[in-house]
Amino acid sequence: MHDDLRPHTLELLRSGALAGSRRLNLVGLGLREFPPEILELADTLEILDLSGNALDALPEELPRLRKLRILFCSGNRFGALPAVLGRCEQLEMVGFKSNRIAELPAEALPPRLRWLILTDNAIETLPAAIGRCVRLQKLALAGNRLRELPPQLADCHRLELLRISANRLEQLPDWLLELPRLSWLAFGGNPCSEAREQAALAQSTLADLPWSALRIEARLGEGASGVIHRAMRSDGTEGAVAVKVFKGAVTSDGWPGSELAASIHAGAHANLIPLRGRLSGHPAQAQGLVMALVGPEFRSLAGPPSLASCSRDVYAEGTRFELAALLRLAGGIASAVQQLHRRGIMHGDLYGHNILHCGQGRALLGDFGAASFFDPAAAAQAAAVQRIEARAFGCLLEELIERCTPATAHEAAVIEALAALRDACLDERPGRRPLFDAIMHSLAAHG
Numbered sequence: 214m215h216d217d218l219r220p221h222t223l224e225l226l227r228s229g230a231l232a233g234s235r236r237l238n239l240v241g242l243g244l245r246e247f248p249p250e251i252l253e254l255a256d257t258l259e260i261l262d263l264s265g266n267a268l269d270a271l272p273e274e275l276p277r278l279r280k281l282r283i284l285f286c287s288g289n290r291f292g293a294l295p296a297v298l299g300r301c302e303q304l305e306m307v308g309f310k311s312n313r314i315a316e317l318p319a320e321a322l323p324p325r326l327r328w329l330i331l332t333d334n335a336i337e338t339l340p341a342a343i344g345r346c347v348r349l350q351k352l353a354l355a356g357n358r359l360r361e362l363p364p365q366l367a368d369c370h371r372l373e374l375l376r377i378s379a380n381r382l383e384q385l386p387d388w389l390l391e392l393p394r395l396s397w398l399a400f401g402g403n404p405c406s407e408a409r410e411q412a413a414l415a416q417s418t419l420a421d422l423p424w425s426a427l428r429i430e431a432r433l434g435e436g437a438s439g440v441i442h443r444a445m446r447s448d449g450t451e452g453a454v455a456v457k458v459f460k461g462a463v464t465s466d467g468w469p470g471s472e473l474a475a476s477i478h479a480g481a482h483a484n485l486i487p488l489r490g491r492l493s494g495h496p497a498q499a500q501g502l503v504m505a506l507v508g509p510e511f512r513s514l515a516g517p518p519s520l521a522s523c524s525r526d527v528y529a530e531g532t533r534f535e536l537a538a539l540l541r542l543a544g545g546i547a548s549a550v551q552q553l554h555r556r557g558i559m560h561g562d563l564y565g566h567n568i569l570h571c572g573q574g575r576a577l578l579g580d581f582g583a584a585s586f587f588d589p590a591a592a593a594q595a596a597a598v599q600r601i602e603a604r605a606f607g608c609l610l611e612e613l614i615e616r617c618t619p620a621t622a623h624e625a626a627v628i629e630a631l632a633a634l635r636d637a638c639l640d641e642r643p644g645r646r647p648l649f650d651a652i653m654h655s656l657a658a659h660g
């Protein structure tokens with residue numbers, strides 16, 4: 214019921230037929246003003262989606278929606294985050310992606326805020342009051358104009374996911390890398406990482422593959438950053454391949470250019486999807502990548518987080534793993550991340566939903582949309598960045614272990630050792646977490 218995305222209409226709302234609703238979706242209706250009838254749902258409404266309208270203000274009476282937990286206003290015309298949000302006692306999730314927000318008043322931050330999405334706006338500074346949002350777990354700020362982050366953000370001890378890619382940051386503050394629960398960080402497309410992205414593209418030895426040398430067949434899927442097609446190479450050198458054509462616009466994870474650079478610089482690895490070439494000569498000058506086609510025997514390890522799970526993936530009911538498959542999967546993914554880190558790339562989105570697997574432990578780590586370049590020679594910062602990703606690996610290991618039942622006493626002992634590795638990766642003192650060399654070593658001892 215909570216993730217029910219069925220659109221509603223104004224007529225339906227006005228008819229009274231929606232009385233008692235917990236979720237209301239008035240999306241893409243061209244609304245210029247907040248329909249006052251929404252306030253009649255004061256006693257029941259928990260989720261309100263007003264995305265894709267032409268709103269620039271919310272009424273002062275909004276707190277009358279006393280149960281409101283989740284509000285989406287993406288793709289509207291707001292120039293400021295409305296101050297009235299700060300008076301909505303139960304509001305936990307606020308999404309204002311792709312507006313014109315330049316102003317973020319301190320009063321606008323709701324007391325119970327857990328998840329704030331302000332991707333693709335015009336924000337130059339965050340208020341110091343963000344530090345009072347002690348429940349904050351996810352903060353999406355990609356595609357803004359931030360030059361620095363307020364040091365008070367260090368007080369957000371529960372922050373787990375932060376997107377600050379495609380901004381104007383010259384450096385990452387040390388305190389950011391010390392946040393006790395930070396696990397998924399994206400900072401590509403900033404002055405502090407852009408030179409490395411450019412260098413990775415310039416040094417690439419990946420062959421250009423012209424669009425004209427591909428015969429596009431079926432559409433395979435679509436992610437936030439691009440559309441994937443199945444294609445045949447007209448030179449007949451290979452069977453079918455997969456072509457990702459980037460859309461070009463900023464996503465919640467950052468610029469597609471950062472994804473392209475990281476995908477290329479990642480290099481070949483048994484647990485990464487092999488690249489065949491970089492697309493050239495696209496009729497609309499779009500950027501793209503040609504990859505090996507992943508077979509239908511591979512499926513996603515998990516679904517992405519839901520509104521309720523917030524920062525954690527959602528696994529299909531009844532998902533179980535054999536210990537041998539678990540070890541192979543975890544070892545393969547850790548090995549891929551180890552290679553990325555050696556090349557100065559943080560994946561930034563190390564999640565089950567970005568892993569394809571075959572059920573027997575063969576796994577591929579995908580989606581470089583949130584990947585960021587760091588300087589492996591700047592030892593202290595490089596280690597701190599890698600330890601953030603170690604926490605993401607700890608979350609993954611936790612999810613795998615929870616779904617594995619030992620068949621023998623030996624297996625129980627192995628799972629106990631894996632649980633100790635999980636705890637080390639999840640340590641809230643980041644300096645105590647293992648780097649991926651140590652994680653690999655630990656996993657290899659049981660493989």
Ligand SMILES: Nc1ncnc2c1ncn2[C@@H]1O[C@H](COP(=O)(O)OP(=O)(O)OP(=O)(O)O)[C@@H](O)[C@H]1O
Nearest residue numbers: 433434435436437438441455504505506507580582
């Ligand atoms: N190499 C491939 N072979 C076969 N299918 C693929 C390949 N790469 C991607 N796909 C298909 O295309 C879909 C979109 O992939 P893509 O990597 O763009 O996005 P995503 O990671 O699923 O989403 P997002 O970037 O929004 O998190 C995938 O879910 C998958 O079904």
